[in-house]
Amino acid sequence: MSEELHERVAARPWYHTIELAPGIETPGWFDCRGIAPTVLPDDLSGRRCLDIGTYDGFWAFQLEQRGASEVIAFDVLDDSRWDWPAGETAGQRAINSALRAGAGGFPLAKEALGSSVERVDASIYDLDPGVHGRFDVVYVGSLLLHLRDPVGALMKIRAVCDELLISADAVHGSLSLIGSGPAATLEGRGRPYWWTPNTAGYARMAEAAGFAITNGPNRFRMPPGRGHPRPPLRPGLLLNAQKRAVLVDSRLGNGHAWLHARPG
Numbered sequence: 511m512s513e514e515l516h517e518r519v520a521a522r523p524w525y526h527t528i529e530l531a532p533g534i535e536t537p538g539w540f541d542c543r544g545i546a547p548t549v550l551p552d553d554l555s556g557r558r559c560l561d562i563g564t565y566d567g568f569w570a571f572q573l574e575q576r577g578a579s580e581v582i583a584f585d586v587l588d589d590s591r592w593d594w595p596a597g598e599t600a601g602q603r604a605i606n607s608a609l610r611a612g613a614g615g616f617p618l619a620k621e622a623l624g625s626s627v628e629r630v631d632a633s634i635y636d637l638d639p640g641v642h643g644r645f646d647v648v649y650v651g652s653l654l655l656h657l658r659d660p661v662g663a664l665m666k667i668r669a670v671c672d673e674l675l676i677s678a679d680a681v682h683g684s685l686s687l688i689g690s691g692p693a694a695t696l697e698g699r700g701r702p703y704w705w706t707p708n709t710a711g712y713a714r715m716a717e718a719a720g721f722a723i724t725n726g727p728n729r730f731r732m733p734p735g736r737g738h739p740r741p742p743l744r745p746g747l748l749l750n751a752q753k754r755a756v757l758v759d760s761r762l763g764n765g766h767a768w769l770h771a772r773p774g
Contacts, residue, residue: 515622524615526568527735530622536566536615540764541735546572548730549678549768550649554578557646560670561627562634563653566615570627573649581627582642584634585616591633593658595698602701635659637666646673652732652766654715655680656702664719671773675721678768681729682706686767709767721771731763 512531519536527538546569555577561570564583574581586592589603616629630642634653648671654660667675685693685708692714694707707715709727716723734740740761 518618522615522618524566524735524737526566526615527737528566528568528571528615528619528623530619534622536619537737538566538568538735539738541733542568544733545678545730545768548728549676550576551647551674552576554647557673558582558643559647559649560584560642560645562648562650562667563656564616564629567619567625567627567629569649569651570629571619571623571625573647574625574627578647582645583616583627583629584632584637585614585629586633587614587631592702593656593704594702595700595704597700598702599700634663634666637670639670642670644670644672647671647676648674649676651678652680655704655706658698658704660705661715661718664716664721668720668773673772675716675771675773676768677716677771678732678766679712680706681712681727681765681767682708683765686710686729712767713769716769716771720774722774723769723771726769727767728769729765729767732766733763734761 512534515531515534519530519534524536524538525540527536527541527543529535550572553576554573557578558580559573559578560582561573562584564570564585567583570581570583620627634650634657648667650667654663657663682695685695690708690710692707692711694705694711696705697703709729712727713723
């Protein structure tokens with residue numbers, strides 16, 4: 511069984527690093543295992559939880575392992591339904607299609623872990639208490655930067671969240687250092703990357719959606735996993751801001767912050 515699992519893991523790309531069995535872990539782009547104990551509460555016993563943008567399911571499985579009574583995992587399985595800007599690039603589409611091959615690694619991870627997490631093919635914008643019910647805890651990670659309307663998306667979460675929002679998302683490092691008020695950069699070109707706020711802007715997004723922050727924002731770097739591309743250092747690479755950021759992210763991790771908030 512372990513040899514078969516090794517082969518199945520090796521046969522596909524992974525976004526998350528997940529330990530599926532002793533000695534068997536997925537070679538994810540990101541390895542969140544070290545930060546999960548800081549971001550998530552230790553005990554979620556009896557809580558109904560929602561993970562939005564689950565991908566391979568790491569955070570959903572973490573919620574389940576902390577005692578959640580039920581975990582629903584949202585994901586948009588057809589990337590044509592993502593928030594693409596005009597002028598999307600074929601190269602970015604190809605990357606997404608490769609990672610999504612076979613509907614992502616979620617089914618294999620769920621099977622190997624013996625998990626009861628239910629994955630639902632739905633967007634954060636689809637959230638409806640009349641359809642999906644209400645949740646004690648909602649986790650949304652590394653998703654807001656991919657949305658045209660992050661505040662509207664957080665309002666959708668507010669409509670179904672009874673106790674706690676846990677969010678971890680990209681923040682702009684230099685804008686956060688200069689001590690300004692809420693601010694953000696806008697990409698919206700070629701790929702589904704939109705707003706990257708500073709920490710004050712990240713907090714304001716949650717507050718504007720009707721949440722009261724109880725912890726954070728706390729800055730950290732999302733650790734790269736074994737599967738993360740590592741571009742070689744070439745002359746002139748550091749002169750290009752976007753390529754320089756990719757290089758730093760591949761070595762040190764992507765700049766993020768996390769926060770806890772309660773519905774106001």
